[in-house]
Amino acid sequence: MAERTEENSHQVIMIGAGPAALSAAIYTTREDIDTLLLEKAIPGGLAAVTDQVDNYPGFPDGVAGLELANNLQQQAERFGAAIEPTEVTALHDEGEWKRIETITGDYYAKVVLIATGSAYKKLGVAGEEEYYARGVHYCATCDGAFYRDKRIAVVGGGNSAVQEAMFLTRFSSHLDLIVRSKLRASEILQKELQKFVDEGKITVHLGVTTDEIVGQEGKVTMVKGTDTETGNEVTIDTDGVFVFIGLSPNNQFAGDQFQTDEVGLIKSDANLMTNVPGIFVAGDIRSGATMQIASAVGEGATAALKIREYLEGHPIDVQAEV
Ligand SMILES: Cc1cc2nc3c(=O)[nH]c(=O)nc-3n(C[C@H](O)[C@H](O)[C@H](O)COP(=O)(O)OP(=O)(O)OC[C@H]3O[C@@H](n4cnc5c(N)ncnc54)[C@H](O)[C@@H]3O)c2cc1C
Incomplete structure (x- = not known):
């Protein structure tokens, strides 16, 4: 276990860098809230691997999923969001600080946003991969x-x-x-x-x-x-x-500290906070999510505003407290 240092401590850590987390990061970083995103695959999440998105508002002719994902990433990075390529393996509520274990070491945050999405269960039959998204x-x-x-x-x-x-x-x-x-x-x-x-x-x-x-x-x-x-x-x-044979929520790192629904999606209150104070949840991993990019983006924005309110109630100065 790594000790907490200035380098590994952040006001907010977001697990995942899909549409929900990237949108949340646009809001938090634009307000100078120090934010780190931990992403195990490619930024943009499922949107980045979707060929064409026809129902995302603001694009009358539709938009390539990868283009939308890149735009979200660039916008978050413009305001100072940092994305670290790593996989989160465990999350510990240690009171004031949350400890996030990854395959490349430990991180600490005052607030965590879980935005790891869900995977659709596959049949595992011939032709399924070959015709993925094309039939x-x-x-x-x-x-x-x-x-x-x-x-x-x-x-x-x-x-x-x-x-x-x-x-x-x-x-x-x-x-x-x-x-x-x-x-x-x-x-x-x-x-x-x-x-x-x-x-x-x-x-x-x-x-x-x-x-x-x-x-x-x-x-x-x-x-x-x-x-x-x-x-x-x-x-x-x-x-x-x-x-439609089921969903696999990406919650393997979460342990049993969170209230979940019968599928394993993480429950939240109206502020998108889980039952663990300071740990929020947004997007396809949240119980009640509608599994759409537009709603993931909306939940990301809401979570960010609620995180700001939470931080205002729990003022911190990361550097001063190390
Ligand atoms: C084939 C397909 C087509 C789709 N088409 C559309 C469409 O046309 N319109 C639409 O609105 N929606 C569409 N969707 C749904 C949409 O992509 C999702 O609703 C949206 O991406 C959810 O965003 P999210 O940020 O919640 O999760 P995700 O996009 O799933 O992002 C979660 C991110 O978290 C990362 N992650 C997971 N676990 C960890 C971990 N332990 N450590 C670090 N990182 C982790 C993942 O790698 C991923 O990048 C489609 C989905 C699929 C699969």
Whole structure:
């Protein structure tokens, strides 16, 4: 464990440098609050690996995800935000100072913002990586509109899969819902789903695994699966596949000190503070998040303003206290 020094101490440390943290950093650094972001991959988070973002306000023709991510990073750095490439492995509330363990050493902060996002669970089948974002998707709000009057296949049988399948019918010419075993969605959702089935908008394939996503000339054309009862191969023609088999919150470093929901997303109060005083949370890792860049950016801004209020109530001078 490294001792606290001037060099490793900051007023605010943000874990992650995706849209939520970068937006928060624009606000904190512009007000001269010493802010360090710790990022294990590339700044910009999931936005940086999204091909085209069509629903981020202010860009009438859409914007490349990487361009948006770079702009957010440049704006935060213009005001003095520092981004350190490292992975956070543990977070300790030691009272006045929080100790952040990383693979490159310890850091200390008066306030921590957790903005580590979440990963969508993958099927792990052939074709999934190859057609990622070009026929295989994990976000209906983000990519559904690319499938107007086209066939869509949705994989999953829980609440999100059923909800998103029904939402996607506003675009699709027909939708196939592929469920490995049986539907796990709530009874109310299953009743709603039945209406779409009766109207011929959705076909539900129960007890069918998804084994391969097949394409031709760079485009998805079919899902291949197996009927678990008969063992027969099942093929479903489609133009795109949306996978909703769960979320993996990036919370491995957090231990059990935070209140979380059943998925593992971290709960906050109305100030976006967790149950640990001085530790805030924003973006896709927050319970109740809407998993959109615009909302992550908004939560980042809100968290920054609440962090400022918190710091004003707990005035500090990092250098004087070392
Ligand atoms: C394929 C795809 C397409 C999408 N398309 C759209 C779209 O069109 N429109 C839209 O609004 N949204 C879209 N989204 C969702 C959007 O990207 C997210 O909602 C948004 O990026 C969330 O921002 P965030 O800052 O909360 O988290 P993230 O963007 O996930 O950023 C979190 C960051 O934290 C880092 N991190 C995680 N753990 C650690 C750790 N232990 N130590 C250090 N760093 C860590 C990660 O590397 C990452 O950079 C899409 C998502 C995907 C996957």
